[in-house]
Amino acid sequence: MVEGIRVTGVVDAVAEALRAAAIGGELEPERAVTEAWVASRFAVARPSAKAAIEKLVAEGVLERTAHRSARVRRLDxxxxxxxxxxxxxxxxxxxxxxxxxxxxxxxxxxxxxxxxxxxxxxxxxxxxxxxxxxxxxxxxxxxxxxxxxxxxxxxxxxxxxxxxxxxxxxxxxxxxxxxxxxxxxxxxxxxxxxxxxxxxxxxxxxxxxxxxxxxx
Amino acid sequence: MVEGIRVTGVVDAVAEALRAAAIGGELEPERAVTEAWVASRFAVARPSAKAAIEKLVAEGVLERTAHRSARVRRLDxxxxxxxxxxxxxxxxxxxxxxxxxxxxxxxxxxxxxxxxxxxxxxxxxxxxxxxxxxxxxxxxxxxxxxxxxxxxxxxxxxxxxxxxxxxxxxxxxxxxxxxxxxxxxxxxxxxxxxxxxxxxxxxxxxxxxxxxxxxx
DNA sequence: GGCTCCAGATTGTTAGACAAGTATACCGAG
DNA sequence: CTCGGTATACTTGTCTAACAATCTGGAGCC
Structure with missing residues (x-):
């Protein structure tokens, strides 16, 4: 995984980094955030990337429908x-x-x-x-x-x-x-x-x- | 997995069943709810059981600390x-x-x-x-x-x-x-x-x- | 031109494995 | 007999690998 202190675990670290990227505007709301992309971007296994994405979906930062890639939620x-x-x-x-x-x-x-x-x-x-x-x-x-x-x-x-x-x-x-x-x-x-x-x-x-x- | 209609997926079905068991009082607040137990109880893989448990932890139905089993939360x-x-x-x-x-x-x-x-x-x-x-x-x-x-x-x-x-x-x-x-x-x-x-x-x-x- | 069907891509789920951490039981020293 | 340290067993955390299910987009056919 990417360097940095591991206070809690890989999943939380990735989720934190993803959240920062999302609210920092580095991830456009249109672009698809696939599990594979997250996994390679942070050098973690796909299950970990999946867990991180699901955490952000639960928080409301990302949105996703079944069998579709997650996206940064656009607020209207x-x-x-x-x-x-x-x-x-x-x-x-x-x-x-x-x-x-x-x-x-x-x-x-x-x-x-x-x-x-x-x-x-x-x-x-x-x-x-x-x-x-x-x-x-x-x-x-x-x-x-x-x-x-x-x-x-x-x-x-x-x-x-x-x-x-x-x-x-x-x-x-x-x-x-x-x-x-x-x-x-x-x-x-x-x-x-x-x-x-x-x-x-x-x-x-x-x-x-x-x-x-x-x-x- | 256990019989029943699969509207969303295995994880959600297990989470729903677990929630019902928790608020129905079938799971005493003392008993440990391990991933392995959930997996065998509902005949799903351990990652699925893990995801279901984490969902309920996020909801506040269960509580858990790192590397410890989850338990039904006792409200004081x-x-x-x-x-x-x-x-x-x-x-x-x-x-x-x-x-x-x-x-x-x-x-x-x-x-x-x-x-x-x-x-x-x-x-x-x-x-x-x-x-x-x-x-x-x-x-x-x-x-x-x-x-x-x-x-x-x-x-x-x-x-x-x-x-x-x-x-x-x-x-x-x-x-x-x-x-x-x-x-x-x-x-x-x-x-x-x-x-x-x-x-x-x-x-x-x-x-x-x-x-x-x-x-x- | 519109519809059907197929191939690629992506997610959903499972299996097995190993590492890491915690709690508890056990055993020895005082 | 009590206290403390160690060792073991149990549980979770993470990874690799694989297959099934499903959706999307485009090619081909009528």
Whole structure:
């Protein structure tokens, strides 16, 4: 197999590399990802390549029908809307709960600090800290299952971002201002208002991204 | 392999049979589920058994650490609380959205009709229609991702019910009354009140189940 | 030109083998 | 008798090789 540390096993290493290639945009959504290609590309046996592909299919990164090659999944406008609406449902619930206890998640504030260092820069650079901000809010609940559900959504967002190559993003200033407003309202215990700001925040991103994915 | 229609393939068939055995209680949580055992039990090759096991591990039905046999996962009180709190987050959001449009889900009312036929009977018989009621509310959103997240939770509830063998259930009358009240409030457009009834409804079930799983 | 059928390609499944890792039983030392 | 280290058995992880099932695309025929 390809060099590198083996923390878990060959299959997981290949799956990780494949996922990185998929969301990094190195694998076009049209190209077929055959088991044989993966096996030779990473110098592993075909069963291992098969297992890695199936893992990514289960995650939703790849899609496949029986006896057909797998492909990188292409997200359309409907998928983007579904992702963002599901995000909003989970995250509003999290915000309401945190506000009820006036519990401001520190990790979210730290993510905001990193966003602030990119003020005036490109919006592409803040995709990562932005997702960290939102994940921090959900993770603050300490709920394994809620966090897992939300994580799969952020993975899809990341993949979507790679697909649109930075088109349709919101300005850094606006994002940061709304984030800070949300944290303030949580600290004030006004969950309803915080949820409203979040809904608008995600709603705008949803519209921009949905438009971006449908105009290639 | 064992007889039966092969709609998808050997691996899926074995995974389905294994899942049924796990949530049906035929596999005690203590017993080790080895690849060799699964392979001989269903007359398939070991790689196929391995794939089926890994699928169930990904679903959360089984658990496994590296180089150790898989086991049916035992849900403790913390797990039950996590499941129910996550359910509440998703379902409250769904109820609020439906109430905002005064959209009463027909499928939920139908599930209630079936529950009504068991009035005075055992609570075990209504586990299925009860979960159908709650799933119908979420599915009414028409969101693939939200429904998928919720489905994995109901599967865990089902597994939990098999584990406690009917102990710690709520009376059929109470469940039915609260269901109808929720549907009424949705039709009235009072999402806040409907969500409050739901929170109490799930909260009580959470406490009962959490107590039941910790007293074997 | 449209339909049928065949060949190539790809996945699905199986068999057997060996390596690697973990847990447990056993045995010796204190 | 207890404690600790070793050795063995069991299980999983991965590979090679092969064949069956199925889908795709194009050649040939009507």
């Amino acid at each position: 406008a409907d998928a983007v809307r579904d992702v963002y609406r599901t995000r909003r449902r989970i995250e509003s619930a999290a915000i309401r709960e945190l506000a009820a206890e006036r519990r401001r998640p520190d990790a979210a504030a730290e993510a905001d600090a990193e966003i602030a260092t990119h003020l005036g820069g490109s919006s592409v650079d803040i995709v990562d800290p932005d997702l960290r901000f939102h994940s921090a809010i959900v993770d603050a609940l300490g709920s394994e299952r809620t966090s897992r559900a939300y994580r799969s959504l952020t993975e899809e967002v990341r993949q979507c971002m790679a697909q649109v190559q930075g088109r349709g993003l919101i300005s850094v200033d606006t994002i940061l201002a709304e984030h800070e407003r949300i944290l303030e309202l949580i600290a004030d215990g006004d969950g309803e208002a915080a949820a409203a700001v979040l809904a608008e925040h995600l709603g705008r991103a949803e519209e921009r991204l949905a438009a971006a994915v449908s105009t290639p | 009180a913390d797990a039950v609380r996590d499941v129910y709190r996550t359910r509440r987050r998703i379902e409250s959001a769904a109820i609020r959205e439906l109430a905002a449009e005064r959209r009463r889900p027909d499928a939920a009312a139908e599930a209630d009709a079936e529950i009504a036929t068991h009035l005075g009977g055992s609570s075990v018989d209504i586990v299925d229609p009860d979960l159908r009621f709650h799933s119908a509310i979420v599915d009414a959103l028409g969101s693939e991702r939200t429904s998928r997240a919720y489905r994995s939770l109901t599967e865990e509830v089902r597994q939990c019910m098999a584990q406690v063998q009917g102990r710690g259930l709520i009376s059929v009358d109470t469940i039915l009354a609260e269901h109808e009240r929720i549907l009424e409030l949705i039709a009235d457009g009072d999402g806040e009140a409907a969500a409050a009834v739901l929170a109490e409804h799930l909260g009580r079930a959470e406490e009962r189940l959490a107590a039941a799983v910790s007293t074997p």
